[in-house]
Amino acid sequence: MTIPNSKKIYPRSNDFETIYLKNVITKTNIKVGDFTIYNDFCNDPRDFEKNNVLYHYPINHDRLIIGKFCSVACGAKFMMNSGNHTLKSLSNYTFPIFGEEWDETLKPKDAWDNKGDIIIGNDVWIGYQAVIMSGVKIGDGAIVGTRAVVTKDVPPYTIVGGIPAKAIKKRFNDEVISCLLKLEWWNFTNEKIAKNIPFIQAGDIDWLKNL
């Protein structure tokens, strides 16, 4: 049994497309949990903040929070609030950010509607080129299909796909989901996780119930 080192950037020798995302985050309003992976075969995965977290200007104070043990596939994007031109205005044009041009008293913050933080739970798998819209919360163990556009909250252990993303199915029955949510295996010690990987991988529901 080996004990992993979540402090490094590349978990696999000779694979520079896959990173422990937490270790490349520089912004205080982005939080990522241990062991969450980002893979990028088009761009340098270390440029995640620039390439994948879009319209994230400090003025809206919105946060992107991603839990532990998530898998974020290449090109998944998080649309933060400075992408939401306000719908309260009669115009779509962002006059408030061009105060120098039009009216110095305009407040830049009024250019956008703030729908809140994006919060991703633990053990969530976000598929290739999926887009998560601002304000959306995705529960533990959920899956976002390839190229989905997620506009609404996703319950735990639910698979969603399409535009706008809709539930395709649950990963497990309600009893198993409830066990998993109580168990929160992602908060076990690394030693305990390592010891139990064979049961987790085997989809061993009896192991789950007997814990």
Ligand SMILES: CC(C)(COP(=O)(O)OP(=O)(O)OC[C@H]1O[C@@H](n2cnc3c(N)ncnc32)[C@H](O)[C@@H]1OP(=O)(O)O)[C@@H](O)C(=O)NCCC(=O)NCCS
């Ligand atoms: C969402 C996903 C997990 C579903 O897997 P699955 O349950 O084995 O999928 P199935 O092929 O049995 O499809 C189940 C249904 O979902 C639909 N579906 C599958 N993937 C979908 C997607 N990305 N968007 C919309 N609908 C999708 C299928 O058409 C099918 O619909 P139906 O029940 O009306 O016939 C999978 O298709 C997917 O998108 N995985 C992500 C792959 C990826 O991006 N990997 C990146 C590298 S990590």
